[in-house]
Amino acid sequence: MADVAALYEAEAPRLWRFFRRRTASPDEAEDLVHETFTRALGQGPRTRVRNPGGYLTRIAQNLLRDRAKIARRRSADLHVSADPDLPAGTDPVHLLEVRNMLDRLEVVMLELPETTREVFMAHRLEGLTYTEIAGRTGLTVKQVEKAIARAMVALDRGLGPR
Template sequence: MPPGPDLSVSPAEPERDASSACEADGEEARQRPDAAALYAAEAPRLWRFFRRRIPCPDEADDLVQETFTRALRQGARSSLRNPGGYLTRIAQNLLRDRAKIARRRSADLHVPADGEIPAAADPLHLLEVRDMLDRLEAVMLELPKTTREIFMAHRLEGLTYAEIARRTGLTIKQVEKAIARAMVELDRALGSR
């Protein structure tokens, strides 16, 4: 994990005499919770929180930094009873924002499958895609019924091997073999042009 934000830097202040500067710095330190200690205590927990939800460790690091940046941007919260909970709420909001952005991006890329050709679509590319889909459909129809149903249950319904095994009465190993067989046939169909 990268080092925490440098919280010791403060904006330039007008010159003060030495005694008032020391008093003000002491008062500011008492009002602001020790951000470095808070970072040391909470950053590993937040990193694990993000890693459970995001596959990339670098993104988790960035989100931990963003969480603390947002918390510090909100100002001194010395009256917080549960700073860990506050940081968790910020982390959840970051993930929610990230999901909204991803949904918007995927909506922009969505092409309806009702047969209408988008105006700017490349006709050659569309023919290649239709040809690939035709080959995939032909291969799927050639698969044994059980293999096809197992593959569809896993890929389309998102069932686990164990759930498929319970549903079909097969062993998990048989389910694995059926899915592998289907994948080999589909790969062979896509590889032959």
């Protein structure tokens, strides 16, 4: 990996925010940031990482997934159903699947080149036309079309069946 101190300085705040949105306390988020870097460094210098930010995000997602599995196992023994015929209000498995998909979406979006990501988000989130995006970015309409196509292919690959 690149210079660890510089990577930590650049990525730790983003990872802390990522964990803070998903944990109960700031201290827990801080511990998870450290655990993320510990796991990344545990891979050793033999690992060549093209996108360190995306790699760290993937490790962070796996940490959260591992913690959710452990918590689910612990709580399964404590669960007592009041009435087995009544459906549960919220399906925790479905929520975990949705969270997993959103995490995968975030990783794929972070791995896109900045221009491609900007063009895709301008079209899909802001609803801008290709012509409006071309005017905003200085690209041609054809380049905008290709950028959106590249983003769609990356999303299809990243969010495909798992």
